[in-house]
Amino acid sequence: MNGEPMAPDALTGPLQRTNLREQVLALVRQALVSGEIRPGDIYSAAALATRLGVSSSPVREAMLTLVNEGLMEPVRNRGYRVIPMSEHDLDEVYTMRLLLEVPGTLQAAANAQPEDLTRLTVIADEIEKTAREGDVVGFLEADRRFHLGLLQLCDNRRLVDTVTAMRDQTRLYGLEALAERGVLDNSAHEHHHMLEAIARNDMDSLENLIRHHLLHVRSDWARPDSVSPAGDRRPRAGGKHDIRGTSAIEG
Known part of the structure; x- marks a missing residue:
């Protein structure tokens, strides 16, 4: 150093x-x-x-x-x-997460109790706070707790373990740039929207929100803000x- x-x-x-x-x-x-x-x-x-x-x-x-x-x-x-991780690797991770997280989260939502939504709302508030402050590390940690905490309600340990492994293989090189531009909080709001959809039992809206959220992961969140001369x-x-x-x- x-x-x-x-x-x-x-x-x-x-x-x-x-x-x-x-x-x-x-x-x-x-x-x-x-x-x-x-x-x-x-x-x-x-x-x-x-x-x-x-x-x-x-x-x-x-x-x-x-x-x-x-x-x-x-x-x-x-x-x-x-x-x-190559672009092909990241595409595979994205596809795996779509295949597992969408139905898994929908099942989790069907099992969710009011106290679960209360607990997840606290984490969603934390996600928005860290996004406003440009705290990428805090945002990632809270986002991880929110999604895995929700997914655990599906009562399928193997699915949760697999999704956890897929999340660890995700690369989010664009988050720093989004935070510095002050637009990370746009994505942070989606967590509250998910909880609102669960509360009103609107599974179609919830599925669309999950898919849209995962699209962030593979597109603007993953995009680095610089490219080396070698590409x-x-x-x-x-x-x-x-x-x-x-x-x-x-x-």
Whole structure:
């Protein structure tokens, strides 16, 4: 690292001293999905641990979990590297999510109780708040809790686990640019619209909202705001939540 001060980001510590591995894993997942951790660059557990104010052990465990899930690969004596996702890969993820999330969420909606809607409304409020503030990390975390929390009501653990894995393979490199333009909150409102459709038992509207929301994921949310000279799509460096500093974080 170059030693210069860096802007606040997804990997700003210190973390709470309980469930460190889970907290680190959640933060690294968010950074991976948003493009803060960039495909092809090498990240050492020691350097990320320093940023988080924890020991290297929970960071290394989190990285190994992502290796086992096929999202990262170890680089001998250097650290870990994100495995790139091609446009075809992302198209496959989008198709899988359509096939699973649409019927799964409709089933979940049929099972939803008033207390479930109350709980999800609190999260939807949080999504809108983070969108207004341009907090991409908070937006991603709340969006994940909302959709998986709703989907769990379908009472199908395997479906939820599969969708969770598909979400982790999604790439949302365009969120930072949308947040900076102040238009991320347009998408945030959709979560309240979904809950309103569930409350009035309007499954046709709910299905349209889910499909539209997933289309964001594959189109404007996924579109990076810069393209390298070689045509490789990459997120812009140096943004509000940028964690890189250099092309590879050395330990």
